[in-house]
Amino acid sequence: MAERITPRSENYSDWYVDIVLNAQLADYSPVKGTMVIRPRGYAIWERMQSALDTMFKETGHQNAYFPLLIPESFLKKEAEHVEGFAPECAVVTHGGGEELEEPLVIRPTSETIIWSMYRKWIQSYRDLPLLINQWANVMRWEKRTRLFLRTTEFLWQEGHTAHASAEEAREETLRMLDVYRCFAEEHMALPVLTGIKSEAEKFAGAVDTYAIEAMMQDKKALQAGTSHFLGQNFARAFDVTFQTADGALDHVWATSWGVSTRLIGALIMAHSDDRGLVLPPKLAPTEVAIVPIFKNQNRTEVLGYADRLHQTLKGSYRVVLDADENNSPGWKFSQWELFGVPIRIECGPRDMQNNQVVLVRRDTGEKLPVAAGAAPQRIAELLQQIQQALYDRAHAFRQANTRDIDNYDDLVAFFEGDGGFARVAWSGSPEAEARIKDDTKATIRVLPFGNQEQAAGKRCIVTGEPARHVAILARSY
RNA sequence: CGGGAUGUAGCCUAGUGGCUAAGGCGCCUGCUUUGGGAGCAGGAGACCGGAGGUUCGAAUCCUCUCAUCCCGACCA
Numbered sequence: 348m349a350e351r352i353t354p355r356s357e358n359y360s361d362w363y364v365d366i367v368l369n370a371q372l373a374d375y376s377p378v379k380g381t382m383v384i385r386p387r388g389y390a391i392w393e394r395m396q397s398a399l400d401t402m403f404k405e406t407g408h409q410n411a412y413f414p415l416l417i418p419e420s421f422l423k424k425e426a427e428h429v430e431g432f433a434p435e436c437a438v439v440t441h442g443g444g445e446e447l448e449e450p451l452v453i454r455p456t457s458e459t460i461i462w463s464m465y466r467k468w469i470q471s472y473r474d475l476p477l478l479i480n481q482w483a484n485v486m487r488w489e490k491r492t493r494l495f496l497r498t499t500e501f502l503w504q505e506g507h508t509a510h511a512s513a514e515e516a517r518e519e520t521l522r523m524l525d526v527y528r529c530f531a532e533e534h535m536a537l538p539v540l541t542g543i544k545s546e547a548e549k550f551a552g553a554v555d556t557y558a559i560e561a562m563m564q565d566k567k568a569l570q571a572g573t574s575h576f577l578g579q580n581f582a583r584a585f586d587v588t589f590q591t592a593d594g595a596l597d598h599v600w601a602t603s604w605g606v607s608t609r610l611i612g613a614l615i616m617a618h619s620d621d622r623g624l625v626l627p628p629k630l631a632p633t634e635v636a637i638v639p640i641f642k643n644q645n646r647t648e649v650l651g652y653a654d655r656l657h658q659t660l661k662g663s664y665r666v667v668l669d670a671d672e673n674n675s676p677g678w679k680f681s682q683w684e685l686f687g688v689p690i691r692i693e694c695g696p697r698d699m700q701n702n703q704v705v706l707v708r709r710d711t712g713e714k715l716p717v718a719a720g721a722a723p724q725r726i727a728e729l730l731q732q733i734q735q736a737l738y739d740r741a742h743a744f745r746q747a748n749t750r751d752i753d754n755y756d757d758l759v760a761f762f763e764g765d766g767g768f769a770r771v772a773w774s775g776s777p778e779a780e781a782r783i784k785d786d787t788k789a790t791i792r793v794l795p796f797g798n799q800e801q802a803a804g805k806r807c808i809v810t811g812e813p814a815r816h817v818a819i820l821a822r823s824y
Numbered sequence: 825c826g827g828g829a830u831g832u833a834g835c836c837u838a839g840u841g842g843c844u845a846a847g848g849c850g851c852c853u854g855c856u857u858u859g860g861g862a863g864c865a866g867g868a869g870a871c872c873g874g875a876g877g878u879u880c881g882a883a884u885c886c887u888c889u890c891a892u893c894c895c896g897a898c899c900a
Contacts, residue, residue, distance in 0.1 A: 358894095360893095360894070360895095361893095361894085364893085375892075375893095377891090379891075379892075431899090434898075434899090435898085435899070455900095456900085485900085487899070487900075489898085489899060490825070490897085490898060490899080491895095491896090491897095491898085491899085496900090497899070497900075501900070503900070550900095570900070571900090572900085573900070605900065606900080607900050608900090609900055638859095640858070640859050641858070642857080642858065643856090643857075643858085646858095672858085673857095673858095674858085674861085674862095675857080675858050675860085675861070675862055676858060676859060676860070676861095677858085677859085677860035677861050677862085678858095678860085678861045678862085679860095679861085680859095680860050680861075681860070681861045682861080693859070695858095695859055696859090697859075698859090705859090
């Protein structure tokens with residue numbers, strides 16, 4: 348029998364690991380905390396990259412590549428930055444059989460090396476804005492790792508932009524946050540909250556950190572992407588100045604923003620079920636799997652029928668024909684479900700007689716017989732419906748598990764129970780934030796856009812002081 | 825970095841001092857099958873995580889060590 352997937356209800360962590368391993372997305376590799384992204388997982392990443400890269404280009408960015416190794420001294424130039432990252436840096440001390448003059452840090456992020464270069468490339472306001480993105484691997488020595496969600500090495504993209512004014516840099520920060528929101532919603536079918544992070548949760552070295560935040564099926568929050576307004580912090584640290592149109596000298600304004608292979612973890616935890624992976628059609632490496640059902644006496648005919656269907660669909664869809672003769676149809680059904688293929692097409696002798704095929708939705712299991720000639724059109728519609736249904740289901744789930752709470756005891760009870768997202772009024776005091784964390788293990792995920800004005804007239808859930816913010820609280824990954 | 829658990833064939837597991845380490849899945853060969861994880865027959869595959877020790881004898885007991893997973897403190 349095939350591998351059993353631990354049901355979500357039994358153990359969510361085990362379920363997650365079972366999905367990743369059995370759907371062949373990734374595998375553990377020999378070094379603690381590192382993993383191999385297998386072809387089925389990497390193909391998803393490639394689709395993510397392709398969609399995001401297009402969006403980055405459409406917003407005026409260019410790709411470049413900066414080196415993996417960063418002089419240790421660079422990290423130390425920005426005070427908060429070094430404090431934030433020093434504990435999780437891997438450091439190269441030897442090369443070519445000799446101890447290095449200066450240790451080299453394996454990048455945990457590239458602000459420092461990039462700004463050291465921007466110093467050379469930026470002299471005038473005419474050189475701005477400078478809009479660069481890089482696709483790269485980074486390394487953060489995490490104490491505790493989880494496949495895709497937090498590994499020692501991971502793949503991501505990091506955008507680093509330089510601007511002549513604070514306003515422009517802020518605009519850029521929000522523009523890219525919106526690109527992430529759009530990508531999450533439209534491609535990943537993942538509803539996200541957008542907003543700003545609290546002081547405690549922001550990026551080391553940023554003035555403001557914005558994030559998209561999603562709810563997973565266990566009601567925990569996952570930060571799916573961040574966009575930072577860096578102010579002039581890195582420009583000052585690396586002495587990056589430019590001459591303005593009126594001849595003055597000013598430090599450059601900066602942003603950085605990134606999403607990582609963690610998004611694959613988000614995808615899994617948002618949509619998949621106890622039968623295996625469920626992928627939104629737009630990111631599914633294979634959209635359609637054709638499973639012919641034949642007996643010995645009609646093998647040639649049925650395979651021919653399936654093959655003609657395959658030929659018909661090949662030009663328009665990412666489709667595979669599973670013509671293997673050893674595994675039973677039932678086995679193949681389970682297998683393609685495990686792999687998360689959005690639509691399976693069953694075609695057997697009965698279908699052939701009726702000149703039809705059976706489309707099976709991965710998300711609902713629903714079986715839909717359709718005339719063979721209508722299949723291409725129906726598939727297009729169905730893929731869209733599945734994409735939308737996944738989004739709607741995730742959105743409804745988040746709505747159902749988000750509660751407005753205005754009493755501290757209720758808040759504590761909420762997180763002692765099933766938990767979810769708690770929407771509360773908050774004074775802005777770090778002490779209040781810390782107390783919530785101590786008492787509930789929940790943190791401020793985001794101060795969401797759109798309803799901050801609702802804080803007016805309310806009192807902080809912890810201190811009772813006048814509230815200045817609406818905060819979303821949740822336990823998180 | 826603390827707490828817990830586990831390392832026996834590709835995977836899962838049995839074996840808790842005594843013959844040649846057992847079974848299931850998977851894999852290979854052949855036949856038969858195929859509308860929800862098929863059947864039969866045959867076959868390959870393990871220095872039992874590593875090192876040291878106790879013993880006539882160790883997968884099994886002891887010591888050390890390594891690795892991984894899970895739960896907490898820290899984080900894309």
